[in-house]
Structure formats: structure tokens, C-alpha cells
Amino acid sequence: MHPRYWATWVGLFVFFLLTLLPMRFTDWLGRCLGSIALRKNIKRFNIVKTNLTLCFPDKEEAEINRMVDEHFKAQYRSLVHYFLLWWRPISVVRKKIKTNGFEKITQFQSQGKNVIIMLPHSVGLEFAVAAISMDHASIGLYKSMRNSVIDWVVANGRIRFGRVNDAKLFTREDGLRPLIRETRAGKVLVYLADEDMGRRNSIFVPFYGVQKATIPVLGRLAKACDAVVLPCVTCYDARNKHYTISLLDEIENMPSGDDEKNSLVMNKSIEQVIDYCPTQYLWTLRYFRTRPQGEASLYE
Template sequence: MKIFLTYILVGFLWLLHWLPLPLLRALGGGLGRLLYAVGRERRKVALTNLRLCFPDKTEAEREDIARRHFVAFAQAVLDRTLGWWASKERLQRIIRIHGVEHLTDPAGRPVIMLTPHFVGLDAGGTVVSMHVVGCSVFSMQKNPVLNKLLYDGRMRFNEAVLLSRQDGMRKIVRAMKDGHPFYYLPDMDFGPKESIFVPFFGVQAATIPALSRLVRLTGARVVPVICRQSPDGYDIEVMPPWENFPGASVEADTALMNQFIESQVLRMPEQYFWLHKRFKTRPPGEQRFYK
């Protein structure tokens, strides 16, 4: 029964991809406002994150960011139907990429595409896959229908290398050395194992230090990829590679990464993924924020 209902949902989503983008966005906006109204638990998570990261803002200002985030998030979810089924020509009109020349290194060194969790990251992954055969981490879904939908969506435009989180760093290094740029999402709390604590907006945050370690292992260049949702689609900014990285230590590199992400969040705070419990893991003895 569950699989049957999933097929019905997928069929409904397939119908959505035929809609003009303004109408699709209007539906997403309505969905986002509904989710903000009824999604008490996730609304509380978002507001807790915003209080921690923006203590100088008023509660009304933080609530406004949270409302706009729910809208942007829901719109991005419905926009994924375009990435799954819309034509390549339509996608290239809607998702505009800038700085594509930075996706490959002239000297042939590996490339890490540092992509913070903005709502447009799936649109970024789609358009990047039209230019390079990259690698990324794929989380297996329990529902086989949804798992196939997400997997096929990642593989639409080339035979990307999709790795499980359980595969570990060794397979990522191998894929990078084989010439596959790594689409790396760095900023989620995966628990205390292998994490270190570095500040994020002044709050100690459990952060995986994989960026620094991968660069030290492979000599890769770090190329930030910032995915901005705009009224008429998405603008994907591929920035020039970082200079003087890695630095003195893994800890310093990881703190620098978080500082960079902070600078991008300030450009579009409503588009950052505030629904995730970014500060769930606490240093020993510190209070928990999400109750």
C-alpha cells in the first residue's frame, strides 16, 4: 500500500514539472506558508537556530526570516520536479551558472566544490552535472521508489560517481584522483564521531573536518559553489579557487570554512537550511538547545 501511494505521489510530482515556473513557485509559496503554520517542531528548530546565530535581531525579525525560509524551502522542493523531468534546454534557462571555468583545474589537480546548504543546492548539482562528471555522497532512502527517483535524478546528464556516507574517505579520494570533482556539502551535524568543535556564528558547532583532510591528502583546489534561488530560477556562482589553503592546522582550516559559510549566509539568510539541528551535538557539559 505504501509503495502504491508513493507511485501516486510521484505521478503528481511529474505533473507539476509541466507548470510554468511562476505558477510552480506560487504553489511552493502556499505550501511553505502552510508548513510554517502547522510544522511546530521544525518551526521551533529554525527559530532556535536563528536565535543562536542572530542574537542581535529582534524576535520579529527572526520570525520573518523563518517564514521566508519555509517558503524558499518548499519552492525548492517543488522545483526539484524540474531537475528530475524538465528538458535540458528548459533547465539551462532556469538555472544559470556563472564561473563554470573554475569547475576544472588547468593543472589537472582534483577539485572540491564546497557547497553550503542553501535551498538551491539541488539545482546547483543539476547544472554542474551538465558540465563535469562529478562525485557526491548519496543517502539511501528506505522507500525504494523514492530512492530510485532521487538516484536517477542525480544520474540524468552523466554517469556521476555516487558514494554512500558509509563508504568513507578512501573512495572519495579515489574518485577525486580519477578526475571527478567532489560536490561537497560540509555544514551539517553528524554527531560527535570524527567531528571537531569550531565556531559557527559564535556558537561551538560539531563540524566534520573532511575539507581540510581531503585537501591535504589529494592536493585539491577548493572551489566554493553558492546556489541562490531567484524569482525566475537559480543563479549558481562558482567562485575562484581558494588560495593559501590548507593552513596551519585542520582546526584552523575548519574554522575558516565556517567563517566563509557565515559570510554567504549573511547574503541571503532566508535561504540557508535552518530546519536542520545544526547545534544538536554539544561539547561535554553544555546544555542542549533543542528540547
């Protein structure tokens, strides 16, 4: 236990104690933290507002500002919830999750098809990962964090729900081969497809009508794995204090054999997922960071 991590451990212990309190209190606390972050983190505020303005051009500025405010509150509320996800008994976590459409997984598997779940970056995405891995052998990608304590907590928290089903995590450095191998062997692949990964290996296709650098991998994975792709919606129900995780119908014409068509269909599907609870999408990411040649940055 290196001294440089003592503050991290103290903070984690404080948040562990918070998981013992009623969710109405942790919801309130998370939203208060979100209100503070909204005022203090000007850089993130500008990113969120830019994203929402680009994606919802028909909305008035007052409505965009309301969505920005609600997003920060939703994000920090879910951040507080993650400590419950990581540390409370699985039986407790299960009560905080309601699932819809999960029978589709076994239905397709019984037909000899493999399954890829397309999971966009919502503020509560870790609850979706937990819901999937609780009952299904699954695999996914994991991005290591700089703080080794936080990295251990997050990775362990993500994998613990699927240990009984031999869930596995891979890094981007592992490449696609282990993902394809495990998916073809019958595991459910949880794939996050919406980040801007830079110009290399990306193509530009519309996302909410704005050109976005998109990695055309999902269609290739679906073809290589002989898999259907099911979009996943993750929304927190503040009234009933649970996360609703829904698997929508399979994406039609995926794969098509054409990277551009696959990417366009994928982005359209992500839009449909976002529209279920728009302020709970992770708008703090710079989805439009990479621009077509000669086009100025949208975040300056």
C-alpha cells in the same frame, strides 16, 4: 510495484503534472505549502527559529520571525521545483539555471590542480549539483532514503545530468578512498560539509559565533587530493525564475595542515555563502545538536 508505494507513485505523478505548468504557478503553490508547514510543523518551526536566533543575535525578533516565514516558503518552493529537476528534459532544466565563476574549474584543472566544490545545504542545492554535473565529470556523496521509490527518484534525478560525463555517487559507508581516488583522477568532488554528524570524529569550532560540532574532513580531502576548494552559492531568483549558481574564489590557506584551522576557515566560508541569500539556507537541520561536554541542548 508493491502496494505500499502506490500512494507515493500517485503523489509523484501529481507533481509531475505540476512541472508542466508555468513557474509562476509552481512558485505560488510552493510558497502556499510552506505557509501551511510553518503553522503545522511546530517542531521544525522551533528548530528554524532557534538556528536563526543563534546565528543572527543582532536581529530583532520580528525580523527573525520574518526570516522563518520566508525560509519555509523558499524551502517548499524549491521542493516543488525538484520535480522539474528530476523529470523535465535536461534542455528545459538548463534554461532554469544561470552559472557564475564556473570557468574556475577548468582554469585550475589546466594548472594541474584538482577541484573540490564546497556546497552548503541550501534549499536549492540539487540545482547546483545539476549545474556542476552537466558540464563536468563529478562525484558526490548520497544518503539513501527509507522510501525506496523516493530513493530511486532522487538518486536517478541527481545522476542523470552527469551520465555523459561518467558522474558517480558514493555513500558514507563507502568511505573516503573512492572519493580521493576519483578526485585525483580528475573528477570534481561535490562535498557537503556543514551537517552535525555527532560527537565522534568531530571537533568544536565557531559557526556564526556558536560552538558547532564539525567534521574536519574537508582540509584532509584537499590535501589528499591535491585540490583547491571552491565555495558554491545557490540562490533562487524569484523575479527572473531561475537558480543562480556561483563558484566563489578558492578558500585560502586550505589545507593548512591543522584540523582546527581548516574547520574554522571552512565554517567562515560557509557563513559567507549563506549571507548571499540567508533565508534559502536549510535552517531546518539541527546544526547545533551536539554540544560541548556539560552544555545543555539548544533545541529544548
